Amino acid sequence: MLRINEHYLKLQASYLFSDIAKRVAAFQTAHPEREVIKLGIGDVTNPLPPACIAAFHKAVDEMATTAGFRGYGPEQGYDFLRQAIAVNDFQARGADIQADEVFVSDGAKCDTGNIQELFALDATIAIPDPVYPVYLDTNVMAGRTGMFKDGRYEGIVYLESTKANNFVPDLPKEPVDLIYLCFPNNPTGSTITKEQLKVWVDFARETKALILFDAAYEAFIRDSQLPHSIFEIEGAREVAIEFRSYSKSAGFTGTRCAYTVVPKECRAFDAHGNKQAIHPLWNRRHCTKFNGVSYPVQRAAEAVYSPEGKAQCTALIDGYLNNAKIIGQAMSELGYTYVGGDNAPYVWIEGGRDSWEFFDLLLNKAGVVCTPGAGFGKCGQGYIRLSAFNSEANVVKAMERIKEALQ
Numbered sequence: 001m002l003r004i005n006e007h008y009l010k011l012q013a014s015y016l017f018s019d020i021a022k023r024v025a026a027f028q029t030a031h032p033e034r035e036v037i038k039l040g041i042g043d044v045t046n047p048l049p050p051a052c053i054a055a056f057h058k059a060v061d062e063m064a065t066t067a068g069f070r071g072y073g074p075e076q077g078y079d080f081l082r083q084a085i086a087v088n089d090f091q092a093r094g095a096d097i098q099a100d101e102v103f104v105s106d107g108a109k110c111d112t113g114n115i116q117e118l119f120a121l122d123a124t125i126a127i128p129d130p131v132y133p134v135y136l137d138t139n140v141m142a143g144r145t146g147m148f149k150d151g152r153y154e155g156i157v158y159l160e161s162t163k164a165n166n167f168v169p170d171l172p173k174e175p176v177d178l179i180y181l182c183f184p185n186n187p188t189g190s191t192i193t194k195e196q197l198k199v200w201v202d203f204a205r206e207t208k209a210l211i212l213f214d215a216a217y218e219a220f221i222r223d224s225q226l227p228h229s230i231f232e233i234e235g236a237r238e239v240a241i242e243f244r245s246y247s248k249s250a251g252f253t254g255t256r257c258a259y260t261v262v263p264k265e266c267r268a269f270d271a272h273g274n275k276q277a278i279h280p281l282w283n284r285r286h287c288t289k290f291n292g293v294s295y296p297v298q299r300a301a302e303a304v305y306s307p308e309g310k311a312q313c314t315a316l317i318d319g320y321l322n323n324a325k326i327i328g329q330a331m332s333e334l335g336y337t338y339v340g341g342d343n344a345p346y347v348w349i350e351g352g353r354d355s356w357e358f359f360d361l362l363l364n365k366a367g368v369v370c371t372p373g374a375g376f377g378k379c380g381q382g383y384i385r386l387s388a389f390n391s392e393a394n395v396v397k398a399m400e401r402i403k404e405a406l407q
């Protein structure tokens with residue numbers, strides 16, 4: 001008799017964004033005449049930057065020739081892209097990252113979900129609350145938690161991000177092994193300063209912990225004082241892994257390309273307390289389970305770093321940041337307080353009521369989809385997240401409808 005992985009049975013019935021999609025689909029079936037505006041899941045709406053499209057087309061044409069055809073590529077990514085990443089995203093900011101420390105993949109969701117399999121099952125995990133659900137759910141699947149009780153999994157150390165700490169969690173009081181951090185934050189849109197991040201890096205060094213730093217939204221940072229990478233912080237190479245994505249920065253949600261940076265010094269410990277480098281283990285996993293991102297997609301990603309690509313991506317992000325401003329202003333006018341939206345595409349709004357109730361109200365009365373804060377964790381209760389990923393016209397229309405619904 002085949003037994004199931006019982007840990008899957010501990011999971012909440014469905015993944016947050018699938019749950020929301022089902023509710024929205026049911027609403028649309030019941031009210032086919034209503035036009036729904038989606039400011040829920042952070043999915044981009046604008047076309048790919050022309051520089052990426054040109055490189056994409058060119059690479060497809062190469063694949064149509066005998067001389068230019070490529071079969072399996074290097075699992076870790078083509079050198080042209082790894083070099084461009086190391087130089088532009090890190091070395092240009094003074095962060096010492098080399099091309100062979102970059103692993104190109106098809107998504108930060110997959111990488112942040114998969115990385116935990118490198119670590120012991122009895123590792124103590126510290127996870128922010130509220131949080132992007134992937135970090136938590138993948139540790140539940142692996143069996144690192146107990147049951148779900150009163151809105152939380154037993155065995156997880158929750159790092160509360162609340163109004164009281166300006167949505168940047170304090171260091172845990174208990175010892176932890178693996179620490180998930182995400183800045184600019186999903187879902188709150190909050191940011192972390194270099195000084196605050198240094199506190200985490202120092203803590204990880206002192207306590208032999210490891211930080212998994214999700215920087216998928218770094219391209220939205222407009223405040224020049226804020227760090228874009230954890231590797232801008234001294235001492236981070238030994239204690240941090242960073243995740244990046246082209247999904248939100250260049251509109252690749254449907255095209256799929258991301259990368260993970262594992263410095264050569266980055267370490268965990270074996271049963272005898274000896275240092276073990278993580279780089280060769282992640283490389284081993286990558287080669288065993290992944291055959292690389294397609295050549296045309298990697299060429300499209302490389303074009304992000306061309307002068308035109310950079311300008312076009314900046315314009316794309318500026319547009320979404322302007323939407324976030326429109327959202328924030330409208331909510332302020334309605335008397336709501338919020339964070340985020342200035343260096344992030346998410347606006348985190350204190351709703352003054354149950355967050356699923358607020359979700360239903362906005363859907364039913366305004367025809368606008370948000371993400372209920374409670375779906376991101378206990379500390380998200382009472383909040384909703386509005387995403388800036390839509391056209392300006394739709395965001396303006398959505399906020400007019402929300403104003404009417406809430407006034």
Ligand code: MLT
Nearest residue numbers: 040041042043109132186
């Ligand atoms: C979100 O809405 O939180 C993100 O789009 C989800 C993701 O990137 O997987």
